[in-house]
Amino acid sequence: MDPYVIQMQDHGSLPSVLDVHVNITGRSSVLGKVKSRKARWSVRPSDMSNKTFNPIRAIVDNMKVKPNPNKTMIALSIGDPTVFGNLPTDPEVTQAIKDALDSGKFNGYVPSIGYLSSREEVASYYHCPEAPLEAKDVILTSGCSQAIELCLAVLANPGQNILVPRPGFSLYRTLAESMGIEVKLYNLLPEKNWEIDLKQLESLIDEKTVCLIVNNPSNPCGSVFSRRHLQKILAVAARQCVPILADEIYGDMVFSDSKFEPLATLSSNVPILSCGGLAKRWLVPGWRMGWILIHDRRDIFGNESNADLCYGALAAIPGLRPIRPSGAMYLMVGIEMEHFPEFENDVEFTERLVAEQSVHCLPATCFEYPNFFRVVITVPEVMMLEACSRIQEFCEQHYHCAEGSQEECDK
Template sequence: MSKSEESTVEPTPVKRPRRPRRHFNESKKLHGVAYDIRGEVTAEAERMELDGHSILKLNTGNPAIFGFDAPDVIMRDMIAALPTSQGYSTSKGIIPARRAVVTRYELIEDFPSFDVDDVYLGNGVSELISMVTQALLDDGDEVLIPAPDYPLWTAATSLAGGTPVHYMCDEEDDWNPSLEDIRSKVNEKTKAIVVINPNNPTGAVYSREILEGIADIARENDLMILADEIYDRILYDGAEHISMAEVAPDVVTVTFNGLSKAYRVAGYRAGWIVITGPKRYAKGFLEGLELLAGTRLCPNVPGQHAIQVALGGKQSIYGLTGKEGRLLKQRNIAVEKLREIPGVSVVEPKGALYAFPKLDPSVYDIHDDSKLMLDILRSEKILLVQGTGFNYPTPDHFRLVTLPWASQLENAIERLGNFLVNYRQ
C-alpha cells in the first residue's frame, strides 16, 4: 500500500457505551400547582370543539364571547394611539394612565392618599399577582388565602416559593371570611393576607365589620394585605364595595384592579396595582417590585392607552348591573333556576359574575367533582369548574359563570338539573 493510500484509510470508530436519553420533565416548582379554570376538563372541551361540538363555556369570566362589547370610546382612543405605541414605555407604565388611576381612587373619600409613583401597570391583574408574590416571598413564607379562592393566588404563591394557607369563608354567613379561622392560622411564618372582594367564585361582597376585622389581624401581626378588587364596580341590589385600603390606611396594602371585567376588555390585558400604607416598612419589597417591573420591560403599550379613557367619564357598567341591566337579570335567572333543582342551594351573589352553588351530599353521591364536570361536559356540552378547583376542601360545589343571555342560562341550568338525576343517591 502506498503512502497516499495509507493516508486515506478511515480510522475505526470507537464504540462508546449507549446511555439513556435525557427526559425533560416538568419543573419541580410546578409540583402541586394547579389552575383548573383552564385545566383538564377545559382541554377536553377544546378537543370536543375540534370534533365539531358546540360548547357553552361557563368556566371563565370572559365577557366578549357573550356579546358584551367594549365601550366604543376605549377602542377609538386605542386606535388613535397605535402610531405612538410601537416602542417600549417606562417599566411602570405611561404617566397619563397611572395618573388616571390616582384620580380614580381620589374620588373615594376614605382611600389613603398615594402618588403616581405608587402605581404599577401590568398585563392584567394576573401578571401583577405573579410579580408581587415573587417580590415579596421567601421560601417557606406563608400567605393566607381564602377558600374558595381565585386559584391563581394559590398557584402564584407556590411558584414564588411560598406556602398557601387557606382560611375558610362561611357559606352560612353569605360567604364572609371567618375571622376566627384567619386568626387561628397566623404564625411567625405568615407574611400576607389575600382578600378577594367582591369574591371570585362566590360573588360575596364583604361587610365593613369583616374588613375591619381583617385589618386588625394584619396590624397585630405586621402582615401585608393583598386586596384583589377587580370586580369592585360589578355590584347588585345596592351592595356597597368598601376597599380594603380604606379600613387599613396604616397597613401596607397592595390593591389590584383593571379593565378586564367592568370594561369588558379582558383581551387588552390592562391592569394596575396601587401601594398604600407606611411604605418605609416595605423598602426591600418595593425595590424587588421595581426590579421585576424592569425585567418584563413594560406592559403592552396599546392596552395602557385604554386606561385613561376608561376611567374617565360615564361608567357604562352601572347600566348593566342596575335595575334593568342585563347582568342583574342574568344573576337573578341563575339563582332562581339553580334553586329549582332538588338538592341544590346557592347564596345569592351580590357582586362579580359567578354563582357558587352547593350540591347537598345527602342527595348527591359525589366523590370526584372533576369527574362530575367531565361527565356534564360530555353529556350536556356545558363547561363548568369544580369547587375543589378553587381550593374548596369538599367536592360538593361548582362555579357557574352568569354571563350568557338569560335564555341560554335558563336552558343550560335546566339541562344541568336533568343530568344531576344520574348522581342522586
Template sequence: MENGTAAEKWRFRGNEVLNTASAITIRGVLNEVMDNIEESGPRPIIPLGHGDPSAFPCFRTAQIAEEAIVDAVRSAQFNGYASTVGIPPARSAIADYLSKDLPYKLSPDDIYLTIGCTQAIEAILTVLARPNANILLPRPGFPFYEARAAYSHLKVRHFDLLPEKGWEVDLDAVEALADENTVAMAIINPGNPCGNVFKYQHLKKVAATARKLGILVIADEVYDHLTFGSSPFVPMGVFGNIVPVITVGSISKRWIVPGWRLGWLATNDQNGILQKYGIVDCIKGFLNITSDPATFIQGALPQILGKTGDDFFSKIVNILREVADICYDRIEEIPCITCPSKPEGSLFVMVKLNLALLENIKDDIDFCVKLAKEESVVILPGVAVGLKNWLRITFAIEPSSLEEGLGRIKAFSLRHAKKQ
C-alpha cells in the first residue's frame, strides 16, 4: 500500500462529544478569554474569573492540614492501593464531619471518597444516566453538570434561580419541567455562581417538591460553611427523611486546597430508598472502574477534619466577608453593572450587564474579551453559567488586588460608555 493513501483507511476518529462538552466548561471559556492577554503586559493579570484563592498568602490553608499530609506520608502506612470506596478511617472522619450538622448520624458506609467534588458529580450523573432519563439543573449554575450530563447522554432541563428572591429555586418551574423520565434535581448551596445561601424553609420546600415528583436531590455543598451573611449554612441532608439526598463535597474550598483533589459523595437516606432502587450498588460499580484519590491524602483526612481549629475557619470567613463587602461596594460604583443581592456565601457574585450604556460591546463575551485585552482583568462571561449578558466575578483574592481589579473594570466601563 502506498504511503500517500494509507491515511484514507484509518478507522478511528476523535470523540466529538468530548470537544462539545469541554467547550462549555468554565475552564474552556476562561481559556478563550485569557488568550487575549499578553503575558508580558505592563500590568499584572488580576484573576477574577476562576475561584482559586490558594495563590494568595492570606488564604493559605491551615497548618494542621499541612502537617497531616506530612505525617501521612512519613508514616509509610498510605503508600499502597486504597479500597475503591475509600479507606475506613477517612470514611469515618467524613461521616463524623458531616453528621455534626445533621439531626441523625451518618455511617462510614454512607461515604464514598472521590477525586475532588467533580468526580463525585461524575459518579452520580453516570449512575443516573439510563436511556431517556433527564435531570433538572439550576440556571445559572456550574456548567460541569451540563458537560458531564452531555458526555453521559443524560438529558438536561433547566429551572431558573430567581435574582429578585435572593436566587431562590423557581419551584413552580421545577414541577412544570419534570416528567416520568426525570430522575433528579441539583442544587448548589452555598451558591456558585450567585453567592446566595438557601434558607432552611426554602430547602424544606425543595425537599417536599422532589418527594412529590419522586426524584432525588443532588446537593452540591462544596462551599459548605463558607457563609458570611445573615443566613447560616443548612445542609440538604437535614431533609433526608423527606427525600433521598446525595451530597457531594470536598476539602477544596473550606480548606483552600483545590489541588489536593479530595472529595466525597454521601448518601443521606434514612428510608433506604437509594439502596432499594440500586443507586448505592451503582455508585460502588462506578468507583470500581475509575481512579481514586491519593491514599496519603485519604490517610491525612482524620487529622484535617478532626483537628483544624475554629480560629482558622473564622479567619477565612472574615476575609471573605471583607472582600465580599469590597466587591459589592465597588460594583455599585460601576454604572453598567447591577448586583441584585449582596453575596452571603461561596466565592462569587453574579452581576447584570447593561449593554444599553456601553459603546461597541456586543455581549458578555465581548465585554470579557475586551476587558482582558485592555485591562488584564479576567472575569467569566455569564453565558458560561447559563445567563447571557451577566458576569460572574470572584472576590476570593487579596483585598488590594480586588480593589485594583474592580477599579480597572470601572475605568474600562467608563471608557466604553455610550456618549450622552
C-alpha cells in the first residue's frame, strides 16, 4: 500500500470546495522523516557567472584612487566622449530621435534583428563595390558590445579558442571566458605603431581556433592599420581558414593623416563579421545602438589636435614613451620602469599619479599590457594641457637615472 493516499469527494461539476482527506499509512519512520525535514536555501552562482571576469573592473576597483585635494580631478581614463561636454552630439541626430519618438511608430516590439528600414539604412551607408551589403546582411544590436557577444556566441563553443590582441579591449576576454571559450593573446608591437606580430599570431592557431579578433582602429592603442598590414592579416586568416571578427567601432574616428580601410573591402574569401555602432561616431554611447555587418560572399559561414598635442607633450617627458595614435580616442604611453624604481608596476604608477596630481589614467595591465598607461584624448584642450603638465611634474619628481644612462639624464 502506498504510504500516502489522497481521497477527493466529487460534489458534481466544478465544486466550490473540495474535501481532501489525507490518510498516511506505513511505518512511523516515514512520518518522522516528513516532520523532521527542514528546507534550506541553496542558491549558487551559475558556472557562467563564476567564469565572468572583467580585468578593468578587477584592477580599477581595487586601485587606491584618492585625488590630491588641492588639485581639480582630471579623468583621462573614461572612454566616453560625452563626459566633458566639449564634443556635443550633432543636433540633426538628436532631432531624428525626437521625430521618431513623436511619431509613435516605434513603441512596440522590434524584430529580433531590427527594423527592416533601419537595416536598409545601415547597409546603404556601408555598402561599396568592394564589400557589397544588403539589409539581410545587417543585424542590429544593443550597442557594439552586444554585437561582439553575439558574434562570439555564433562562432565559438566551450573548449574552443579565439585570438585576441594584447594590449586589447578587456571585453573580449570577459565575454569569451564567461562562455567557456579559451582566449589566446597575440602581441601588438609598439615599436611598429602597434602592428600585429604576425608570426607569433600564426603560431597560436590550432585545430580549436575558431575566430581572430581584429580591433582597428584600436582601443587602447589608437593605432590604425595600413592597407598593406591588413592584407597580411587577411593572408594569415585565409591560409589558416580562420574567420575574423572585426571590431571597427572607431572606423569613423580617424585623423586626417591616416586612412581607415574596412577589412571586408580587402578580401572576398575570408568571412568577416564587422561590428560597429552609433556610440563613438555620433557621440551617443548611452543610446546603445550597434550592428553586425556580415561579409561572407563565399557563404563560408576626432579629435586630431588633441592627439598631436598630447603626444608632443608626453614625448618630451623623461621616462615616458608615448606612441602616436592615428585614430579612435586613445594614446598609449610606455613607462620606462627602470627610471621609476619606487613603483612596482603601472598600477602603482597610476595610483600615485591620481594621489599626487589628480590625473586618472588607466594602467595598461587592464589591457594585458603592463608598464604602459592609456590616455583618453577627447577632453577639452585646456584640460589636456593641464593634465600633461601635471604628468610632467609627477615624472620629474619621481624620475631616477638608471645606471649607465647619464646621457639621458642630461637631456
